[in-house]
Amino acid sequence: MAEEISCKASTPRRLSHETSGHFPTWSLETLLQRLRSLNTKQDDKLAHILDVVGEFGTFQRRLVALTFIPISLSAFFIFVDHFVFTAQKPYCNTSWILAVGPNLSEAEQLNLTLPREPNGSFLTCLMYLPVNWNLDSIIHFGLNDTVSCQDGWIYPDAQERSLINEFDLVCDKEFSWNIVQAILWSGILIGSIIFGFLSDRLGRYPCILLSLLGLIIFGFGTAFVKSFRQYLFFRFGVSQAVTGYLISSVSLASEWLGGEHRAHAIILENCFFTVGLMFLTGLAYSLHHWRLLFLVGGAPTFPLIAYIWILPESPRWLMMKGKTEEAKKVLRYAAYVNKKTIPVSLLNKLHLSSKKVTEASVLDFYSNNYLRKFVLVMVCVWFAIGYNYCLLSTQRRDFSTSIYFTTLIPSIMKLPARLGCIFLLEQVGRKRSLIFTFFQGSLLCFISLLIHPGKDAGLALNWPSSPQRSLCLTTELKSMYTLLVMLGEFSLIASFTVLLAYSTELLPTVLRSTGLGLVTLALAAGVIMCLTFISHDQNFLPSFLCCFSATLALLLCNLLPETRNQPLFDSLEHLPTLKKSLSLEMTDDLTSDDMTEVAKNTFLNATMENFNSDSISSMRQTYEDTVSQAEEAAD
Structure with a gap:
């Protein structure tokens, strides 16, 4: 029996396999993670x-x-x-003609003073040049010379008082939504x-x-x-x-x-x-x-x-x-x-x-290995979520005539998406929940770009959309496309909710808000880049960056640790080191020259006999006593 224990002590990395009768599902690395968690909780x-x-x-x-x-x-x-x-729908203000024809109706005024487009509608940014004629001459000869609007605009069909008719954001003053x-x-x-x-x-x-x-x-x-x-x-x-x-x-x-x-x-x-x-x-x-x-x-x-x-x-x-x-x-x-x-x-x-x-600063995100790794990963994930969600929300607005509908329906869908994260975080954990929801949302976003009904029209994703393009779509394609976009938004909202909770738990207290600010910066950068591509009517770049950013973010997510049931880090000293894994760290302790063979056997024997979910604290004390005995023996 002593030889068996000695053999196991000399090969600590195989401990989880050789002692399956005592703890069949727990590896040494899992044991060490729980031991470190216990140390953090006891010190907190x-x-x-x-x-x-x-x-x-x-x-x-x-x-x-x-x-x-x-x-x-x-x-x-x-x-x-x-x-x-x-x-x-604005028109040039042509009230000058009312001085010679005060009894003109609105329709007659527009017919006499505004040029028309080839389809028969009135031009928005041009008017006929005012003349010093009487009304009969204007009606008989008509007006030919056109100029840009000189006295502002009128909005005969306006039902609401918006910024457009308040500040005349039309023609040369027209604003860009993006x-x-x-x-x-x-x-x-x-x-x-x-x-x-x-x-x-x-x-x-x-x-x-x-x-x-x-x-x-x-x-x-x-x-x-x-x-x-x-x-x-x-x-x-x-x-x-x-x-x-x-x-x-x-x-x-x-x-x-x-x-x-x-x-x-x-x-x-x-x-x-x-x-x-x-x-x-x-x-x-x-x-x-x-x-x-x-x-x-x-x-x-x-x-x-x-x-x-x-x-x-x-x-x-x-x-x-x-x-x-x-x-x-x-x-x-x-x-x-x-x-x-x-x-x-x-x-x-x-x-x-x-x-x-200790005074922490933003420079610690570069000098500290753990923070540097975390920030690089989370910046990529936040950027990808912001970019992909902006793409989906912009595409959704391409196929609706009512802004109230396109805002209310997704809002209602977001509630179950966020509430469902409670179940995911409790049952699946932070890391797997993030990977699952983000993969699903990114995949749907990429598919929606591939089958975008406006692709033949240059993939113009500008908001508001072109009604002519929407009318030429088949009902089946439009319905399938809208469903993909809505499901993609649903998944990305869930991944954003998981990511916010996940990022908060990964950051230490002394730099928690600074870290959240950095990842929010990445989110904003993703949205701004999406808006930039859309405003330039890019065809290939939106699809490529959607695929590339999502793939990179999903690969990097595997590097993040799980934080479920883990205590918050407060200072930089509490952060885990990335120089070597926890299992290798304990293995070094067990195989060091300062630790006698008897000490190793004592620790491993106590571990196998006493290890269960309720005895981690006794194991910690056993380990500390063993290390102390080893140090005394070395002296």
Whole structure:
């Protein structure tokens, strides 16, 4: 028996196969991962206190609920552009003829003063040159010389007051929808950098308040702009505020919650983002003036001022910054709300020595092996999701005549997509859920590009679409194509929800918001690149980049670790090393010269006899004692 144990000790890498009678499904690497997880949990005194406070008590439920209203308003401000650029049919203002013919009807005025296209419709950007004739001469001889519109435009068929007829965004002033969206996403890109840095430097609480102030100024204030350039500036500002709030609120909620409650809170926040989009659709359908839409939709931002007094700071962030007393204060308040009592002895153990208060910076994403690997992988995945989803959403708008329909139906579909992520994360895990949903969404996106009904017309994906192209489609092809696009969006929304929870758990507390800002930057870059290709009517590049980015992202996803039932990392010291795997690390310990053969046999024998799901802590102690004995023997 002693020889058998000695043999097994000399070949630790084959331990899981030779001891299948004791633990048939557990490898040494799995054992070591659980051992390290146990070490992290035991060293994390704050996690013990949060367990005493309550995993999801009244305080945590209230905290999650507080994020719902701003999240819904964020959806309102991000997608409101779709409803304020209502298509209009303008004509040149030719009221000059009313001076000589005040009794002319509108139809007679247009017939006398506007040239026609070959199909018989009036031209939008040209008018006949005004003359000093009487009405009879104008009717008898007609007008021939044309000029561009001199006195603005009129919108005889306009039912709504939109930005187009407010600022005359027609003819030489005509706007590009893709440019408007690019400016919005540029604000998201800049905001992800600024607020990601500020949230880790100043704290989650002040950045949330700063973001809410931005929603009030740039969101509600958009209703009072005086020009289209001012409108674009305010849209750029509100997109930064929305990004700052999303990053800071996700970090705050995840650091107050543990286990699956953390993922559930992030998923619920995403669901209320969808609810906000549905609220926007109903409000835009009821209100037919763009300024009134911003006034009513932005009014709920003012009660958010109360967050100054009711929103807590993250205790994990406070601890990492050495603000132990403030962390204890918010923990006592949370326990009071949950009607719990934190033992004084446990609270007194919550301290951080000055040498552990380390300053982290964005440069650590380059110098730290774990962070560098994580960021490179997640940047690729976030970029691919942003690019592919933008492609699908743009294609969906190619085949609808009602903006309310194309906004409401996908919003309703997003709710089950996000809620279904709860089951996936609990049963499948983060990594497999991400790979499954992203692969499905990317495949559907690529197939939809291949069978795009407008491919013969140059794959023009611009929004709004050409009605002539839509009319020439067969009903079967259009129905199949629309179904593919909708299912692709469904899958990509699910992968985005999983990815947000996954990214939050992979990042350490000291750089969590900065990391979320970096990956959000990649998401915005993907959307902007998609809009750039679409605006230039590219034929090959959209399909190629869709396939290439998705394939690369899926391959890199295999490099990510699983985070289900794992504790959050707080500092850079808690991050795992990538220089060698955990199994090789323990193997080096077992085969080192400093460790005697008796010590190796003792550890392996204790492992085989005592290893089960309830005895990891005793195994850890056995291992530590064994190492101590080995060191004494070496001395």
